Amino acid sequence: MPKPMTRPRIVTFSRRTDGGLYIDFLVDKVRKGSTHVPNPMTGKPYTVSLRPEDVALLSVWTKAPNLVVPALEELRRTYRERLSVFVTITGYGGTWMEPEVPTIDVALEGVRRIREKVTVSQAVVWRYDPIVLTERTFTEQWHVENFASLCQSWKGLTGRVIVSNVHVSGSYEPVGRALAARTASQGDRLRLLGYADFVNLAYRLKAIADAHDISLGVCCSPKIAPEHTAQVGLRNTACVNPIDLAAMNLSLATIGKSRNQRKGASSLSYAECTCGDTIDIGATHTCQHGCAYCYANRSRAVLERIEATAPWLSDRVLSSD
Secondary structure: OOOOOOOOEEEEEOOOOOHHHHHHHHHHHHHHOEEEEEOOOOOOEEEEEOOHHHEEEEEEEEOOHHHHHHHHHHHHHHHOOOEEEEEEOOOOEOOOOEOOOOOHHHHHHHHHHHHHHOOOOOOEEEEEEEEOEEOOOOOHHHHHHHHHHHHHHHEOOEOEEEEEEOOOOHHHHHHHHHHHHHHHHOOOOEEOOOHHHHHHHHHHHHHHHHHOOOEEEEOOOOOOOHHHHHHHOOOEOOOOOHHHHHHOOOOHHHHOEOOOOOOOEHHHOEOOOOOEOEEEOOOOOOOOOOOOOOOOOOOOOOOOOOOOOOOOOOOOOOOOO
16 A cells, blocks of 8 residues: 655656556556556656545546547546646647557547546646647648647637647757658658747747637747747746646645756756646656657657556566665
8 A cells, every 4th residue: 555645746647658548557556546657767666646635636648538538437536626638639640740649530539528528627738749840741831720720629628738849959869860860751851940930930829829719838848038928928838737726626835836847958948847746657668659759769669568457657577676
C-alpha cells in the first residue's frame, strides 16, 4: 500500500507518452490505487498513489481521444469532476509527420464523445503543438487554413488552445537533425521559425481562435516578450492553469506551482513552466505514434506491447534495487 501523499497532487498521464495508448493500463492502476513509475533519468521505480484522496486532478494527455472514451465512466466514478483531458490535434495525423496518429475526423469524433461525458468547464483542452513548418507541405499558409478549419470543428468543445514552436535547440538538437532528415526524405525541407516569425504566425492563429471563442496561449517555447503581450495580447500560458483548476473547485495556492517541469532557459528563449504542481505516471520510449518531431522516443526502439496489468510502463522487471 503506498503512503499517502503529503497533499493531493495533479497526476498527468502523460507528458512522456500517449495516455490513450495505455488507457487500460491506467484503469488497472486506478483500481489498484497506485502505480510504479520509472524515473526518467535513472530508470529506478518510485510509487505514486492514485487513490482519490491523493489525487487533486487526473489529467489524461492524448492524440488518440477515441481510445480514452471507454474508460471515462470508471474514471469519472473515481475522481468525479476532478478529471481533465488534453487532446493534441494538429492535422499532421496520418501523414509522414505523424504516421500512426488518428486522422482529424477520427480524433474529433473522440473529442465529441469525451465532451458528452466530461462536461466541467475547461476540462477538455486542445493542443495545437508543436508547430512545424516545411517549405512545401506544412507551410505557413497551410497552418493558417488548417488551424481555421480545426477551430470551426472545436468551437463549443473547448475554451482553450495551446500552441508552441517545435523544440530543436539545446538538448533537443538530435530531434532537429532527425526531423530535418525525415523531412528531406519526403522531398521537402524543414523551415525553422525565429522568434519574430513565430510571433507573427501565432498572432494570426490567435485572431482566428478569438473569432471562434477559443483563447490561445503559447506554452514554454518560445518565451513571449512583454511588449508582444502588451501589443497583441499574445502570452505564455500554463497547460494546467488557475482558471482550469478553479472550474474544478481547486486552487493553485493549494496545489502549488510546478517543481519538476521546464525551468526556463533564457539563452534558448524557453519560458518557465507555470503549471500547477504535477506528477507524471508515464514513461518515455513507449509511444507508438512515430511522430517525426518526437523527443521521448529518440534514444531506443519503441516497445511493441505492455500489458495492462504490468506494474509500470517498462519492459524491465520491476525492482527497487
